[in-house]
Amino acid sequence: MELIIGLILQGVQMLVVLALAPGLAGLVRKVKARLMRRRGAPVVQPYRDLMRLMRKDVVLAENASWLFRVSPYMIFAATWVAAALVPTFAIGLQFSWTADLIALVALLGSARFFLALAGMDAGTSFGGLGASREMMIGALAEPAMLLMVFTVALVAGSTQLSNVVTFVASDAVGIRVSMGLALVALIIVALAENARIPVDNPATHLELTMVHEAMVLEYSGRHLAMIELAASLKLLLYMALIGCIFVPWGIAPASAGAGGLALGALSFLAKLAVGGVMLAVFETSIAKMRVFRVPDFLGAALMLGLLGTLLLFVSRSL
Amino acid sequence: MIAAAASLAAGFLALSLVATGLRGRSWASVFVYGASAVLSLGLLGAGLVALVTGGAATHMTLPVGLPWLGAHLRLDALSAVFAAIIGLGGAAISAYAIGYGRQEHEPHRVLPFYPGFLGAMTMVVLAADAFTFLLSWETMSLLSWALVLTHHREQETRGAGYLYLVMAGFGTMVLLLAFGLMAGADGSYDFAAMRAVEHGPALAALVLGLTAVGAGSKAGLLPLHVWLPVAHPAAPSHVSALMSGVMTKVALYGFIRVAFDLLGPVPWWMSVPVIVTGAVTAVMGILFANVDGDAKRVLAYSTIENIGVIFAALGLALAFRANDMQTLAALALTAGLIHAMNHMLFKSLLFMVAGAVLNATGRHDLDGLGGLIHRMPKTAFLALVGVTAISALPPLNGFVSEWLLFQAILQSPQLSQPGLQFLVPAVGGLLALAAALAAACFVRFYGVIFLGRPRTDVAQEAVETDRWSLSAMAGLALLCGFAGIVPGLLVDLVAPAVERALGSRVPMQAGNHWFTLVPVANVQSSYSGFLVMVFVAISGGLSAWLVHRLASRRLRRAPAWDCGFPNADPVTQYGAGSFAQPIRRVMATVLAARETVTMPPPGDTKPARHTAHTEDLAWTRVYIPLIAFVGAAAARLNALQFLTIRRYLSLVFGSLILLLTGLTIWN
Incomplete structure (x- = not known):
């Protein structure tokens, strides 16, 4: 019985992240539009876009290989599995021990790897441009992410997210400088990984500065839908990650009752909404960087991560 | 068991002599490679049996060599791990060579040396006295040198061979000094006698440094790496695979044998240079790989990276051991050993791929290839497994060893020296950088060779490689997947060697649910490659099925959109140089990268030229x-x-x- 409930909860988590992800993207777009005094598309627009793309024909470049057709599903699957392993409304789910934070980052790395390969497959200059820039950004974001993981693991004593949540939600933590630095580092990494302003512009088309959009330029129809869905899942994943590590309050503990789970779900929704609005405000208030300024931006995250770790060596209570 | 292993080594050497007499026979190549594959399988079996039965040491003394010493041979758990690596690598590469070797114009320049090279490597891991060890080591160097010179008519190859000879001689000389210091004034060259002697901290540090230089020069540690990226690619591809995949592991064995077995405890500060050199080697190696334009040289530079990662793990194990944290030292050493094994698997696979591409097109410069996924679909798929594994992506095997290493790094706060406490997290950052750069490097490697459109006519007309090569590559690719999905098996397999070296081991993994890896019992960090694979396969397959079933399955072909410039010339694709540009610019200082643009004056119709130039600062x-x-x-x-x-x-x-x-x- 316990096993069945565990499996159901894990299944619910997978469906919840999948169902909410386009909504989050829609919310961010809506708020951004309102901040620019535009009316903006409704929050449900991404769902409609996905349905529309799903129904359309795929127009495949003449030179595209099987890798190009398989990649969208690989990217989607890797991102979905990663998103399903981040605690959203409850911790200690059936399979939460499958992968720790490092494995989660690597899973997203797999998704990026296949996206970059797919970008190079059609044999166009834009695809290669996007792929090479994406790998450069990834190469700088990953060490920053790992140092952030390091800081968190030093505080919480584990890289397993469920353990981290339990520890941070307990009274033993208090306010720590190192966690603050780690938060800033993680936000910078999240912006870069999700191709948000100031690193990349998710709304851009036909611009030499674009990264993510250049890679997926040749995609259409259901393939594009899977990639867009994966992108919004990734955004949700990072928000859930920031939420569960730094504001874990409300998440239902392992073997919580129905009330605890409902509270967890409500608090997760609230966190997503707040995160989405904050992202929109942030993106509206700054400009996009030149591509070769991005290393400085990510270098800051790297330094903050390292600083957070070093502070902990100076004193475990910082 | 030692008798079996020693007779296999003797068999290799005998096969070399037989091969000398087979010059000109049409079946010589198949016979020699086939027999090498069989002998290698035997060696793999001997190693595995020794490990599975708990790794009890077996010893024998042959009445050859120095008259008062004899030749001591010994197969303990540590030798068995590396014997298994040589056996597995040798078997796969020999099977590949049955097909690949047919393309060789001058087989008599390869065949006599090839089995002897395998035999000499086997002897190195079996040797139990300094004389036999150094003799085998030098034989290994010289035979591989002869193999490097197979295509000796090319100027580049001759240069590479000379550089290799000088560096190999230097390495052996330094090792000779190290063993001489350990043996002391009485000259007890037997390993058992060296083990029994208590070495003072200053002497131990000196010996460790000399061994790191000697073994590191063979393995490709910075700044002794300069010969590796020229010598490994100069050899025929199966020999490159053997040198990069297997011989560098034998060099690692030399370091592990001295540092963890013969030398006894070393002071903690001696781990610092090992860790730092390892991490710097990893980053620099993969940076060079990222900017180089030659397929085989990219692979050789990536070997340098992986050797750096392994050395960092070994240094970490030394640091933990110096602090009496045997369990954590065992974790770091396990990570190092498993990475050595994994690297043998995927690097051999990738060199085989490079060889297959070279045979099919005659080119190894990345910019002369492209689009081979259409012409060589099977090779392309196997290469995809290889690049995914080497880029440390789950659920394949490269990720497992990196993950274990990161788990060890995360335990570094328990070290008592502040210097190490500060150093190790920074090293962790460097290793993460190396791993991410490896992914960039292999997207470039795979993307430019296999994806896109063909850049030359030869790439346009390439044909799939032969069955022997394909089955050898498929075998290694399967093992890459297998080792990634059930990593606990590997951890348990190398456990006797770790226990032999450190007296402690990583907890038994065999009983864990779903093949989960739980390396440190009280920390509860876990990773299950099996479940990750199952989840990704299910969710990917399910979503593909649902989409095709419920939404749309129609598809039509059209020219690529490319922002409104369809059917541009294939040279407008991103090539090796352009793909490397962002990383080359970001890392311009360490790569000494320069870009020059010459523009013709206005009105002139001469082409503008852009050249990018990087150099190895160690060399210059x-x-x-x-x-x-x-x-x-x-x-x-x-x-x-x-x-x-x-x-x-x-x-x-x-x-x-x-x-x-x-x-x-x-x-």
């Missing part, structure tokens, strides 16, 4: 001055060749006086 700053110095000194000493007999006699007399005076003062 260390080696070139050193070579200049040696050359100048040799020119000066040259005068000594043309003296009169009187002057020679007075020189001899003078040195005799000098030596005797020195001896008197010493006494």
Whole structure:
């Protein structure tokens, strides 16, 4: 019985992240539009876009290989599995021990790897441009992410997210400088990984500065839908990650009752909404960087991560 | 077991002699490679049996070699791990060579040396006295040198061979010093005697440093790596695979044998140079791989990276051991050993791929290839497995060893020295950088060779490689997947070796649910490659099925959109140089990267030129001055060749006086 409930909860988590992800993207777009005094598309627009793309024909470049057709599903699957392993409304789910934070980052790395390969497959200059820039950004974001993981693991004593949540939600933590630095580092990494302003512009088309959009330029129809869905899942994943590590309050503990789970779900929704609005405000208030300024931006995250770790060596209570 | 392993090594050497007599026979190549594959399988079996039965050491002494010493041979758990690596790598590469070797124009330049090279490597891991060890080590170096010179008519190959010979000689000489110091004044060259002696901390540090230099020069540690990216690619591809995939592991074995077995405890600060050199080697190696334009050289540079990662793990194990944290030392050493094994798997696979591409197209410059996924679909798929594994992506095997290493790094706060506490997280950052750069490097490698459109006619007309090569590659690719999905098996397999070296081991993994890896019992960090694979497969398959079932399955072909420039010339694709541009610019300082643009004056129709140039600072700053110095000194000493007999006699007399005076003062 316990096993069945565990499996159901894990299944619910997978469906919840999948169902909410386009909504989050829609919310961010809506708020951004309102901040620019535009009316903006409704929050449900991404769902409609996905349905529309799903129904359309795929127009495949003449030179595209099987890798190009398989990649969208690989990217989607890797991102979905990663998103399903981040605690959203409850911790200690059936399979939460499958992968720790490092494995989660690597899973997203797999998704990026296949996206970059797919970008190079059609044999166009834009695809290669996007792929090479994406790998450069990834190469700088990953060490920053790992140092952030390091800081968190030093505080919480584990890289397993469920353990981290339990520890941070307990009274033993208090306010720590190192966690603050780690938060800033993680936000910078999240912006870069999700191709948000100031690193990349998710709304851009036909611009030499674009990264993510250049890679997926040749995609259409259901393939594009899977990639867009994966992108919004990734955004949700990072928000859930920031939420569960730094504001874990409300998440239902392992073997919580129905009330605890409902509270967890409500608090997760609230966190997503707040995160989405904050992202929109942030993106509206700054400009996009030149591509070769991005290393400085990510270098800051790297330094903050390292600083957070070093502070902990100076004193475990910082 | 040692008798079996030793006779296999002897079998390899005998096969070499037989091969010498087979010159000109059409079946020589198939016979030699087939027999090598069988012998290698035997060696793999011997290694595995020794490990599974708990790794009890077996010993034998042969009445050859130095008269008062004999040749001591010993197969313990540590030797068995590396014997298994040599066996597995040798078997796969020999099977590949049955097909690949047919393309060789001058097989008599490869066949006599190839089995002997395998045999010499086997002897290195079996040797249990310094004389046998160094003799086998030097034989291994010389035979591989002969193999590097297979295509000796090319100027580049000759240069590579010379550089390799010099570096190999230097490495062996340094190792000789290290063993001499361990043996002491009485000259007890038996490993058992060295093990029994208590070495002082200063001596231990010196020996460790010398061993790191000696073994590191063979493995490709910075700054002794300069020969590797020229020598490994110069050899025929199956030999490159053997050198990069297997011989570097034998070099690692030399370091592990001395550092963890013969030497006894070393002071903690000696782990610092090992860790730092390892991490720097990892980052620099993969940076060079990222900017190089030659397929095989990219792979060779990536070997340097992986060796750096393994050395960092070994250094970490030394640091933990110096602090009496045997369990954590065991974790780091396990990570190192498993990474060595994994690297053998995927690097051999990728060199085989490079060889298959070379055979199919005749080119190994990345910019002359492209679009091979259409022409060589099977090779392309196997190459995809290889690049995914080497880029440390779950659920394949490369990720497992990196994950284990990161788990060890995360335990570094328990170290008691503040220096190490500060250092290790920074090293963790460097290793993460190396891993991410490896992904960038292999997207470029795979993307430029296999994806996109063909850049040359030969790439356009390539044909799939032969069945032997394909099955050897498929075997290694399967093992890459297998080792990634059930990593606990590997951890348990190398556990006897770790226990032998450190007296402690990583907790038993066999009983864990779903093949989950739980390396440190009380920390509860876990990773299950099996479940990750199952989840990704299910969710990917399910979503593909649902989409095709419920939404749309229609598809049509059209010219690529490319922002409105369809059917542009294939040279407008991103190539090796352009893909590397962002990383080359970001890392311009360490790569000494320069870009020059020459624009024709207005009105002139000459083409504008853009050239990018990077250099290896170790080569320009260390080696070139050193070579200049040696050359100048040799020119000066040259005068000594043309003296009169009187002057020679007075020189001899003078040195005799000098030596005797020195001896008197010493006494």
